Amino acid sequence: MTILSAQGIDPELASLRESIDNFDAALIHLLAERFRCTQRVGELKARKGLPPSDPDREARQVKRLRNLAVEAKLDPDFAEKFLAFVVKEVIRHHRTIAESVDHNTASKHDTERND
Numbered sequence: 075m076t077i078l079s080a081q082g083i084d085p086e087l088a089s090l091r092e093s094i095d096n097f098d099a100a101l102i103h104l105l106a107e108r109f110r111c112t113q114r115v116g117e118l119k120a121r122k123g124l125p126p127s128d129p130d131r132e133a134r135q136v137k138r139l140r141n142l143a144v145e146a147k148l149d150p151d152f153a154e155k156f157l158a159f160v161v162k163e164v165i166r167h168h169r170t171i172a173e174s175v176d177h178n179t180a181s182k183h184d185t186e187r188n189d
């Protein structure tokens with residue numbers, strides 16, 4: 075018979091869930107830092123007229139992460155899918171930033187024409 079905690083949860087399960095909650099919190103903070111960084115990349119790309127996506131860079135990232143996943147005993151297909159999911163969202167942000175830079179440039183030209 076399992077001894078249950080005051081909440082009626084198996085203590086080993088409760089302890090494992092505490093660790094999961096810590097990992098999930100760390101993941102959220104890491105992702106937030108990554109998106110802060112890619113926000114700056116998006117602004118830089120928009121300023122310099124560079125395209126939002128870079129398939130060559132992505133191919134190198136996939137190769138690197140798949141190798142890291144194998145070393146870490148994580149499913150490399152999952153690692154690749156996770157990266158693709160994140161990068162897709164980054165590219166969406168980059169496009170929004172590029173559009174807003176385009177609009178700002180267009181409205182600046184309009185103002186100059188009307189001066």
Ligand SMILES: O=C(O)C(=O)C[C@]1(C(=O)O)C=C[C@@H](O)C=C1
Nearest residue numbers: 112115127128129131132161164
């Ligand atoms: O490195 C870049 O050029 C980025 O824009 C960042 C990033 C990424 O999130 O890692 C996103 C889009 C590109 O296709 C490649 C990589």
